[in-house]
Amino acid sequence: MKQAKDYIIFPLDLPSAGDARHYIGLLSEHVGMFKVGLELFIRSGPEVIKIIRDMSKAGIFLDLKLHDIPATVSRAMESIAELGVNLTTVHCGEEKEMLKAAVAGSAGKVNVLGVTVLTSVSAFDIQKAGFENQYCTDITKLVLKRAETAKDAGCAGVVCSGLEAKMIKNALGKEFLAVTPGIRPAWSLNKKDDQQRVTTPAAAIKNGSDYLVIGRPIRDAKDPVSAAVLTAEEIRSALQ
């Protein structure tokens, strides 16, 4: 049975494998999954996946947000699949073929998530990038369009904001995973950073998010373990 802490994905957004070890040691019992992103993977490579596996029973999310021609994405995904991780990502981007190639490369060994629209992106950014007016006035339309493409291509789910999880679940079904970053608990809401489309853990859970990526509010807390425990408590209440 999935416990409240299992909803928490902690990103190891850290400069070295040594720092990663520190946080894995601290948080192993308090989160469901560790996420390895570009910063740490470029520095430490597949070794860091082994470190997590040796130190923890938590799941592993290798978040490399691939975006390239289909042949390259497919071969990169074959290599990711060999690492034995639970979740990984590809940008939804412009073409379904790239997403299909990612799913084919994964060969069913890892769940592929499509990244819809980064939670650091605002409607104004979309407008500046030259998107059609309908997407600038309602960014959720673009998120839904990309999520539909990801589902058609065979992805297991998407990365979206907690504000959009309900819409995606309603449109694409309960089984289609909604993984939501941009989580800001009430106790950290006053700290302004690069995230734009933010939600509290409780709101994301009520909207049907399957996993919450929560980094800086835990990493930069005076006591990261207490911050993770507090987050799990909020999740538990929202699930009731």
Ligand code: C5P
């Ligand atoms: O909670 P915090 O903002 O620190 O989380 C940052 C993490 O969320 C980073 O690892 C970043 O890659 C991830 N993220 C994501 N998708 C987004 C926005 C952020 O995976 N749309």
